[in-house]
Amino acid sequence: MPYRDTWASCRQCGRQFVFTVEEQRRLAGLGFELTPPDLCPDCLRAHEMTPGPHQGIVKWYDPEKGYGFIIQRSGSEIFFHRSGLAPGTPETIPDKTRVRYRIQPTGRGPQAVDVALEK
Ligand SMILES: [Zn+2]
Incomplete structure (x- = not known):
């Protein structure tokens, strides 16, 4: 197209x-x-600041550091932590993987939680 x-x-x-x-x-x-x-x-x-669920693209995730960033459709980036991965989600997440997630406000700003790979 x-x-x-x-x-x-x-x-x-x-x-x-x-x-x-x-x-x-x-x-x-x-x-x-x-x-x-x-x-x-x-x-x-x-x-994109509402709880969601939302779709985004993983910018990167480092399993050693235990965190990474998701690029939202608007271009803004959102932090996610290992503890925000949905149960069963593998810790090896290649860059540019499509994910689904919810937004949770925290003391340090919004964070992505329930991060799951898009089928
Ligand atoms: Zn409008």
């Missing part, structure tokens, strides 16, 4: 916005599915 600017409308605020070629390339490069967004960038950022 060739990249081209596409209009989309936000299901939350109703705003029309452009799903740009640059944005499509960025998402594809990270490994996200290229579905047209149903939230505008502002509503997406707000949504």
Whole structure:
């Protein structure tokens, strides 16, 4: 599918916005599915702070350190700790693995928990 600017409308605020070629390339490069967004960038950022569940891409996870980071669709990154892995999730998680997770606020900012590999 060739990249081209596409209009989309936000299901939350109703705003029309452009799903740009640059944005499509960025998402594809990270490994996200290229579905047209149903939230505008502002509503997406707000949504990503809700408990979820959400889908994201593992930037990296270091089993020795016991933590890593998930890239959210907006591009923001979220910390996750070994203790936030869902039961049965292997500790060897390659970069760019697609995961599903929930957001939990902590004293040190939001953290991803119930992190499970996307089937
Ligand atoms: Zn919106």
